[in-house]
Amino acid sequence: MQIKFEQFAAASMLGSADSPPRDNGDILFQRPWEGRAFGMAIALSKKGHYEWEDFRQGLISSIAEWEATHCKDDPDWDYYLRWLASLESLVLESSLVSEEELEERTRQMLVEANETST
């Protein structure tokens, strides 16, 4: 059987520190941005912009970094923030986007978010 890249990617994370939160066999996205970050990371690797294993290793170290400075049951824990941090650094490292561009665009998005919420 051929397995899809998405299945391979999800399977590679199971049983490890980087395994995403799940419920009853489903991967859970609680906030819309989690799904986008998840989808982007897989899509970029699927398209060959980096090796999936490199993303995983980044995620594992990003989780380890957090754990080194927090208690395991710290309610501040947020899996998808770790995910986002590793995605960002890999995207910057692979020179897909520059840090300046990302900072500038984030500022614009924050201004937009602020305008729509008020």
Added chain:
Amino acid sequence: MTENVDRETYSAARVRALESLLIEKGIITSETVDKVIDFFEKDMGPFNGARIVAKAWIDPAFKERLLADTPSAIAEMSFPRGMAGAEGENMAAVANTPDVHNLIVCTMCSCYPWPVLGLPPYWFKDPTFRARAIREPRKVLKEFGLDVSESVEVKVWDTSAQIRWFVLLERPEGTEGWTEEQLAAIVTPESMQGAARVVVPA
């Protein structure tokens, strides 16, 4: 720059910034990302397997066909693309009976029946679990909170690329008169691996 903005707003903006830049540069399209998300949300869930089990509970003739020739029985159902085809083609259902309890184990996630069961639980890939499940299935099941009576035989099935097993569990008591939909809602992926009982909500 994050001090004045709450973390949620910042993260959402950061993700949008990243995606918009990648799209602008022609590196990805938003459809690519949508497709990945859709795959996890719609195509890979365990609800496909739950529907198969529920149908077998309601329709004895279907149950018979399912056990005799799993792929063609699954093909009768209108599943999303890929379900009944290549990915489900070497699946086989084994039925629990009052005398037999089935448990599925596997060493590689690539032979897990994804289209039917969704993502395997975290312990499924663990080599220790597999080895122990084969050696002392009763004890392992007990650790999962499933006490199988001594009079019931426990059969362990090693799933492989050739045959991907899943368990057709027994319909629980207290579900008389339920619709197929109601029944499907209580079937979990772990129960279709034989590692949990179906819980009927009070």
